[in-house]
Amino acid sequence: MTVLVFSLLVLGVSYIAGFLGALTGLGGGVVLIPSLVLLFHVNIYYAMGASLISVMATSSGSAVSYLRKGYTSVRIGMFLEVGAVVGAFVGAMLVSYLPAKAIAITFGCMLLFSSYLTWSRKEDAEQLSAPAHPWASYLSLDGTYPVTGGFKNYSVHNVPLALFVMTIAGALSGLLGIGSGALKVLAMDQAMRLPYKVSTTTSNFMIGMTAAVSAGIYFANGYIDPSLTFPVLIGVILGAFTGARVLAGMRVSRLRKIFSVVVLFLAMEMIYKGFTGTL
């Protein structure tokens, strides 16, 4: 197809990815890479490059709104980022050593996992009545977040486990060119027991920094193609800004279920294509 048609279609798909990404705490890469690879027949490395940049944009764009509203915990985000950047550094180093088929299959498995997580995520994880983890107290990670009529406290648990999961999330981010939002949210939701909106927004906050670690290597390896990345970036930014505006007033549970099913299908296709080598 022509450059113009291609760019407009990619823009549209990216808009959706950015929008969903902002709403679900994922980076959008889980939708973007399979769409580019399966629908548009883009080589997986170019798709990874475009995706990496787009998750940076989603993260930054939606963080603007979430920070202002007071949902994001900068302290928790920065602390966990220590693990994430180490993981991302290692992951990005490994990416050129892994054959494309392996990347596709790993990616597909990651999608399966994301699909499952997104489906089964409860709207508000019950706050444990147990006291916060000692690390959380030492680092003053506990905080408050806005609810209708004021602020609600939350305490933070299982800090070392969350840090470990973040390191894995970072490695996958570097290896696959994604934001690893699903894993980040998992660590914060399930391990740390943070409220839903705090996990989602803090995950979004972190993703951009993690992705930037891999950027240097992706640039150097030639994965980032400007003509492809341009419609992706424009679409994703527009989508993320729109999505972030909408989050506070939205019941995202049905959206997440739909998203989860879509991701499931994409996962199966990616794994299939990876195995049969038609990438």
Next chain:
Amino acid sequence: MERMQLAIGRLLLIGVVLSFLIVLVGGIGYLWDNSNHLVDYQHFNGVQPSFRSISAIMNGALGFTPLALIQFGILFLVLVQLLRVALVGWFFIEQRDEVFIAISAFVLLVLIYSLLSHF
């Protein structure tokens, strides 16, 4: 803490908007020249060397050719991520929070190192 949140938010907003505009200008220029060409992203050959290193991208941007401009806009977005970590670190310095100053410094160092060592 509120000040920090708002300041980071403002930085990100300016950064994203600038990156968006640079990429948009470059993109429109690219479409203007190429709208009827056919796309083929199936084969991976790696993009040209002038789009792969910081110095090359900066040089290219000065020529204001569309693709170079796009690549610069992308690089700019990456730099915004570094700036945001630096800004966070700055606020922790203000708050004299030693642990978090160290955390921010570590994250920033990893970012800088990974960018410079591959460019």
